[in-house]
Amino acid sequence: MSGLTIAVHHVRAALGGARRLGIDTAPLLQGAGIPPLLLADDRARVTAEQFTRLIRALHQATDDEFLGLGPVPSRRGTFAMMCHACLGCPDLGSALDRATRFYRLFPGGPDLAVALRPDDGPAVLTVRSALHRHDEAAFLAACLLLIWHRLAGWLIGRRIPLHWAQFAHPAPAHADEYPALFGCPVHFGAPYTAAGWDAHWLTAPVVRDQPALAALLRRAPADLLGRRDYGTTVAEQVRRSLAQALRSPAPARLPEAGEIAARLAVSPATLRRRLRAEGTSYQRLKDTVRRDAALTALTAGREPIAALAARIGFSEDTAFHRAFRRWTGTTPGAYRLAGVTPRPGEAPPPGPPVPRGQQS
Incomplete structure (x- = not known):
């Protein structure tokens, strides 16, 4: 089945924190099935599954759900406890309010908020945290917005269409990737990172239970980055x-x-x-x-x-x-x-022959 692929720019950004921590990233890449040499090619791409495996490996290697990219680490398990806190809420609005208050308990954590615009405007999910410690701050802010939007949809069992998404950083070289990731028009150079959706979604009931959460947490939050739950544009x-x-x-x-x-x-x-x-x-x-x-x-x-x-x-x-x-x-x-990622002690199998005149 055809699936979304991820530009190598995002792979490089995800590795930035681990490298600053002195972690050897080559085994992490190989374990995810991503050839390290691929990072040198700006046109290279990886599959969503490869990217998800890499994010999970980085969570473990850094012991930080922010991958070493935030002002302070967020220990593994923080996201899970936040999700448990949300399950008892009657609707999405109260779940997101509880979740954002949960993260404000941790110094240096993301300052997330959900607000209603005046005059019956859309609900706005904002990421206002000081995530600018490193060059990859733009990547981390985009990841947080993606994860929280997709988690919101998961909680109510519905796809939530986004009207727009905006980012506090200037448009990157790979700006054309963002509309596909968020499924909506995207703007850069905004005062803060945020996304807007219809306010009525905040009244939707939370439908997930503990068994469903247990299944989600086996692969989250990394899996939420690789999922494609849109279809609204x-x-x-x-x-x-x-x-x-x-x-x-x-x-x-x-x-x-x-x-x-x-x-x-x-x-x-x-x-x-x-x-x-x-x-x-x-x-x-x-x-x-x-x-x-x-x-x-x-x-x-x-x-x-x-x-x-x-x-x-x-x-x-x-x-x-x-x-x-x-x-x-x-x-x-x-x-x-x-x-090809061979097993230890095993030579990579030969690939199919490249037709004459098509060799690199």
């Missing part, structure tokens, strides 16, 4: 339709833009205009879905490259190789070989 609806077309074991035929427009009950011109307003296009989304499906397949298994190319809609191997080099700067065969 036009771009994400298009992306989901394209991803569904790639799930068939038979060679894929990706729907054309006109077919997608018909499914969404809009004209092709309206679809193009809405995607443009969200900073993307049908062709860009098509390339992204194919890229993420290819990276996930190359990381996860031994599917022959020719079969993979056909499955994600390429009529010729050479066209797939050209596209893959444009996406990542390398070939599918080289990427697969680089991603």
Whole structure:
């Protein structure tokens, strides 16, 4: 199944705290199935599962749920206790109020708040903490916003659409990653980091119980970063339709833009205009879905490259190789070989041959 992939910029940022603590990050990367050499390539990407494994390893190695990036450490287990405190609340608003008050008990912790804007405006979740000790503060603030938004949706068992997200830092080089992560328009250089959603969600009842929380905590909070619980923007609806077309074991035929427009009950011109307003296009989304499906397949298994190319809609191997080099700067065969993590004492298995003329 096609899944979201993560830019290498986020991987580098996640490692910053561990490196300052003198922790050898190479074994952590290898344990997550991420080749350390991949970090040198700005175009490189990792799967959501790889990123989740890395975050869990960093939590353990640093003994800090902020990965060594915050003003003070947040010991492992803090997030879990906050979640336990939320379960007894009748609705999401009171759960978030209790959770934010819980974190204010710890000096140097994030100053989180949920407020209602006047004139029946949206509810606003803010991250106002002094997370600017290190260069990776922007990454940590974005992670906190993601985790808290996704946790809120988990508590009520519903996807909460975001109207917007804003960040206190200037737009980074990889700013185009943010709309896909948050599923909404994103702005930079704001007075503080925040996201807005409809206020009525605060009255939704908390539906999770202790067994459900136990299941969540086996992988959280790291897993909340890798989950994709959106689908609220036009771009994400298009992306989901394209991803569904790639799930068939038979060679894929990706729907054309006109077919997608018909499914969404809009004209092709309206679809193009809405995607443009969200900073993307049908062709860009098509390339992204194919890229993420290819990276996930190359990381996860031994599917022959020719079969993979056909499955994600390429009529010729050479066209797939050209596209893959444009996406990542390398070939599918080289990427697969680089991603192999052998067991101790075991040599990596040979990758499939790269067609003549396609070698790195």
